[in-house]
Amino acid sequence: AQSVTQPDIHITVSEGASLELRCNYSYGATPYLFWYVQSPGQGLQLLLKYFSGDTLVQGIKGFEAEFKRSQSSFNLRKPSVHWSDAAEYFCAVGGGGADGLTFGKGTHLIIQP
Amino acid sequence: DAGITQSPRHKVTETGTPVTLRCHQTENHRYMYWYRQDPGHGLRLIHYSYGVKDTDKGEVSDGYSVSRSKTEDFLLTLESATSSQTSVYFCAISDRAGSGNTIYFGEGSWLTVV
Numbered sequence: 001a002q003s004v005t006q007p008d009i010h011i012t013v014s015e016g017a018s019l020e021l022r023c024n025y026s027y028g029a030t031p032y033l034f035w036y037v038q039s040p041g042q043g044l045q046l047l048l049k050y051f052s053g054d055t056l057v058q059g060i061k062g063f064e065a066e067f068k069r070s071q072s073s074f075n076l077r078k079p080s081v082h083w084s085d086a087a088e089y090f091c092a093v094g095g096g097g098a099d100g101l102t103f104g105k106g107t108h109l110i111i112q113p
Numbered sequence: 114d115a116g117i118t119q120s121p122r123h124k125v126t127e128t129g130t131p132v133t134l135r136c137h138q139t140e141n142h143r144y145m146y147w148y149r150q151d152p153g154h155g156l157r158l159i160h161y162s163y164g165v166k167d168t169d170k171g172e173v174s175d176g177y178s179v180s181r182s183k184t185e186d187f188l189l190t191l192e193s194a195t196s197s198q199t200s201v202y203f204c205a206i207s208d209r210a211g212s213g214n215t216i217y218f219g220e221g222s223w224l225t226v227v
Contacts, residue, residue, distance in 0.1 A: 034215070034216075036218075041221075042220065042221075043203060043218040043219055043220045043221050044156075044203070044218040045218075046215060046217070049215060090155060090156065094216075098144055098161065098163040098169075099158070099161055099169070099171070100144075100146045100148075100158050100161055100171070100205070100207070100216060101158075101216055102158075103148075103155040103156040103157075104155055105153060105154060105155040106155050
């Protein structure tokens, strides 16, 4: 069965500092990988996705993620965070089938001034 | 933003009563999903649909049923609400399976069962 692990429940970063959120997945075939962001009281917004090709993918809001097959990881990065980046971040994996995605439990990002 | 409307957005109901949440899409997407979100669990799939009248169970389907009589509408019914079904429910849509299967989410429905 597929699964996603986000090891960090909470992360605190100073504004202007770099950010890396970790995501490890388990999937028996070629995975499709996603990062979503959720602000309080809102739905989930797609940040970026990986299907194939270049393992470094660029997303919205200055985020990027790198797919590393050997490590079963898809970590999210941003060189310099802004206070508006404070939110919940979810990593997800799917096989492209009709049964949707499997999500990690999320990482809550706190930005310190 | 994807054209997804969930109703009601907020509801308080009593234990044992039936509840129906509605998801309406204007994108004509084939695939529709219901997820629930709970602290410490992330999002978990309840049911999904791959076409009109074609539905299947997800990870946490017990106590829930769904119906899809039209492409644009996907209904989630709690047959007899329990306190454990207090949660935030998200509808999601996708235009196709396979490569490019990106899922888009609605704004959520907050359900409290007292």
